[in-house]
Amino acid sequence: MRPVSSYALACGWDGGHSPSCVIGQLIGGQVRIYAALNDMKVGVLELIEDQVLPWLTQYAPWARGQAGALVHVIDPSMATAGQATITESAERVIRDTLRGRIVHGPVAWSPRREAVLRVLAPRHEGGVVPFQVNPGAETALLRGALTSRWYYPRTPDGRVDRSRPKKPNSPWADIGDAAAYLLGWLRPGTARDEPRHRQRREPYIAKHIFNPLDPHRDRQPSPQNRGWDL
Numbered sequence: 001m002r003p004v005s006s007y008a009l010a011c012g013w014d015g016g017h018s019p020s021c022v023i024g025q026l027i028g029g030q031v032r033i034y035a036a037l038n039d040m041k042v043g044v045l046e047l048i049e050d051q052v053l054p055w056l057t058q059y060a061p062w063a064r065g066q067a068g069a070l071v072h073v074i075d076p077s078m079a080t081a082g083q084a085t086i087t088e089s090a091e092r093v094i095r096d097t098l099r100g101r102i103v104h105g106p107v108a109w110s111p112r113r114e115a116v117l118r119v120l121a122p123r124h125e126g127g128v129v130p131f132q133v134n135p136g137a138e139t140a141l142l143r144g145a146l147t148s149r150w151y152y153p154r155t156p157d158g159r160v161d162r163s164r165p166k167k168p169n170s171p172w173a174d175i176g177d178a179a180a181y182l183l184g185w186l187r188p189g190t191a192r193d194e195p196r197h198r199q200r201r202e203p204y205i206a207k208h209i210f211n212p213l214d215p216h217r218d219r220q221p222s223p224q225n226r227g228w229d230l
Helices: 044-059 090-098 109-120 137-149 172-186
Strands: 009-014 020-027 030-038 070-074 101-104 131-133
Touching (some): 009 090, 009 172, 020 172, 030 044, 030 137, 030 172, 044 090, 070 172, 090 101, 131 137
Antiparallel strands (some): 020 030
16 A cells, blocks of 8 residues: 555654654545654654655655645644754754645644544445555554554543543554544545545534444534644
């Protein structure tokens, strides 16, 4: 499974000193994840130089040279100087080194949670499984995070605290956050289904959500599913 040049390639980013980048596309109603890259105790620039740029060069060399081909959905804190260098923000480093359009993801956890649940809900759409992850080492961290290692903490009295996932929990929480930013941009609505030259912006409202963090608890989505800077 390789990126398709007629569709926008999107990178979800989480910053800090365990930066992560999850790369994927929406094609024919299916979210495809190609890579989930992370490094510990480095800055965003080092992750770009050591992993992201080599990956793009090998698998999507067209992405950095075509208008509208590459979109970066970032943790809003990456707009603040200090995660790349003292004087330069991680957002600026991404723009200068990789090019492409920058989109700020939501600060609140709830729209990111809904984005993950929409994609992981067990269903078929038009005979297509809506979520596919490349096998292999480049997505191992994401598969580990989604299966068990990205989770909600418990309070001292034993209750599950669903306000946000457990932190610190690197690299799993960092990869999970990067994936949530990516999935929220790819699946806010049906517009991401289309090739880049025909994309529109239409709202997506989930009718029913299965909660993978609590498989016995089905629920209806909040009407405030949005929050994405489109």
